[in-house]
Amino acid sequence: MNVRTLCLAILQAGEATGYEIRKLSSEGEYSYFVDASFGAIYPALARLEADGLVTVREEAQSGRPSRKIYSITPAGRAELVAQLSAPPAEDVFRSEFLLIAMNAPLLTRAQLAEAVNTRLSQLEAEMAHIEALAARKDNPGLAWITRYGRACIGTQIAFLKENRASLEALGRDADGGTDGGAGAGSTLPAAAE
Amino acid sequence: MNVRTLCLAILQAGEATGYEIRKLSSEGEYSYFVDASFGAIYPALARLEADGLVTVREEAQSGRPSRKIYSITPAGRAELVAQLSAPPAEDVFRSEFLLIAMNAPLLTRAQLAEAVNTRLSQLEAEMAHIEALAARKDNPGLAWITRYGRACIGTQIAFLKENRASLEALGRDADGGTDGGAGAGSTLPAAAE
DNA sequence: TAGGCCATGTAACCGGTTACATGATTAG
């Protein structure tokens, strides 16, 4: 999914400026689709306008650059529907944490425990985010996906809590050294093959 | 996570050619981390060798280009461990299906049903893939992540089966009829702006 | 005999990020 479609989807829900779109896509409810930067959004919006899929209305402000408020056009909505009508591409799931887990025997138990802690707190933050979204009752589609998200995140949190011990057990003992945590390069056992 | 680290992780588990690495990363057990193409893998391997993190052994073949079999070096293993020792980045989850669900009111019930079917068959294929990996008992880290994967995919399949009706109910009737929905902020293209 | 598998590699392209440029207003 590209930034273009993301902009259309956000504008479908209501008009917005480029600045606001970035916020929604990196902190708001659209962060589950794309996290786009200014450098991607502003040009995309300009192209969308040139193509007649959105319109702009400029609102002057004292001091600041004037807000350029974008709205979707019927053509834009048609384009969005066309994009959504194609069979969905496979979900993308990429996990650095799972790569760590897969290579657990290369790491120490302490490192594994820390990785699990990091991942758990990330998941809990995400869960809190989802709960906040679920509280907003304005959009039924959003409500449905928050329930989906809650189920997925909940499963992962429960799994981690139940299985962290068996993961950590795969790690090496800390080699003699004082392991201070995220420290400098550690390590290696060496080389014997 | 970049292709470089992916190559190291794969080579850590055993020597391989560029061709084999691509297969593992797009069909095998490493597809959960990166799906890299030849155009990314071959240059990465060359750089890795220049940096002394892997070694190559060439094996001539009649007809075909000779196989270049790469092995990880102690320095490469150290680099991999260093990469894995950093706190894991947030998992990436991107779902075109969820974007469809979020915009359910824009689509017809039939379209939503089809999207759910597509997604379900993708999930079932992935589950089969995971079960196949779980059967291989050689790698304890791999075994752990297959259990994780099974829990995640299982949750999604169950959720979709239980909640597909409520999603489809958000859709419009196939064009032409009166809109059966509750009508709260319905999204039919209202031309006048 | 057509197409897929094996096996390597290069080059053009592209979608996106990062960093830069600008600058008033408000909160700590």
Add this chain to the structure above:
DNA sequence: CTAATCATGTAACCGGTTACATGGCCTA
């Protein structure tokens, strides 16, 4: 006084994909 927030935009860069080039062997 500093840092963050608002607000727009450009340009250099980069990691990756797609398509190309080459070609023998095996299967349908």
